[in-house]
Each structure stands twice: as structure tokens, then as C-alpha cells.
Amino acid sequence: MSNDLFMKIIEREIPADIVYENDRVLAFRDIDPQAPTHVLIIPKKRIPTINDLGPDDAGLIGEMVLAARDVARQEGLSEDGYRLVFNCNRDGGQSVYHIHLHLLGGRRLTWPPG
Numbered sequence: 001m002s003n004d005l006f007m008k009i010i011e012r013e014i015p016a017d018i019v020y021e022n023d024r025v026l027a028f029r030d031i032d033p034q035a036p037t038h039v040l041i042i043p044k045k046r047i048p049t050i051n052d053l054g055p056d057d058a059g060l061i062g063e064m065v066l067a068a069r070d071v072a073r074q075e076g077l078s079e080d081g082y083r084l085v086f087n088c089n090r091d092g093g094q095s096v097y098h099i100h101l102h103l104l105g106g107r108r109l110t111w112p113p114g
Helices: 005-010 055-074
Strands: 018-021 025-029 037-043 082-086 101-105
Touching: 005 025, 005 037, 018 037, 018 055, 025 055, 037 055, 055 082, 055 101
Parallel strands: none
Antiparallel strands: 018 025, 025 037, 037 101, 082 101
């Protein structure tokens, strides 16, 4: 059993509200949503931080963004808009060390966020 929370979700060892899945990417609702729609898009390959991405991971990141686009459409966010965010390391707000893309929407989002 993995200690990585997101790997446990991928392996179905713990439950999640999964909204999208393909061979390389999984998306599920955040358990502590910061907007009416808050979905996390994760790669099935474990990569701890954005700093750990290799040149061969460019396609995977693109696939995560396209998955976010598809989820935004499915959730009815495309027309009004949404935000995509990667956090990197502690000061960047990363709390789970398995890269993940936040999809936030369903209300007007302000700037700066934090």
C-alpha cells in the first residue's frame, strides 16, 4: 500500500468522487472545496512536485490541462470561466506531494487569490 494519498485514490484504496478518468489522468472533487466547483486533476504517474517533471512529462501535463477543460465543460463552467492552478512546494501552497491541477469555478474568482 502506498503512503501517497492520491495513489491510494488511483488504486481505489480510499474513496473519492471521481468525475473523469482515462489511462493517464484521474479527476475528483476536492474534499475541502474552495469554490462551488473544485476538482483536482492528477496524473496516475507519481510525480511529487512540478520541480520533478522531466522532459518526457510535457505530454502528461498537456493531458491534465485538456482533462480540466473537459471537466469544466461537463460542469457547465466553460462559458462563465474557471481557474486552473498548480501549487509547488510548501510556500506555493502544495500540501500533497503528488502534482495536481486545481480546477475552480462556479463563482466569480478574485485576484490576488491569497
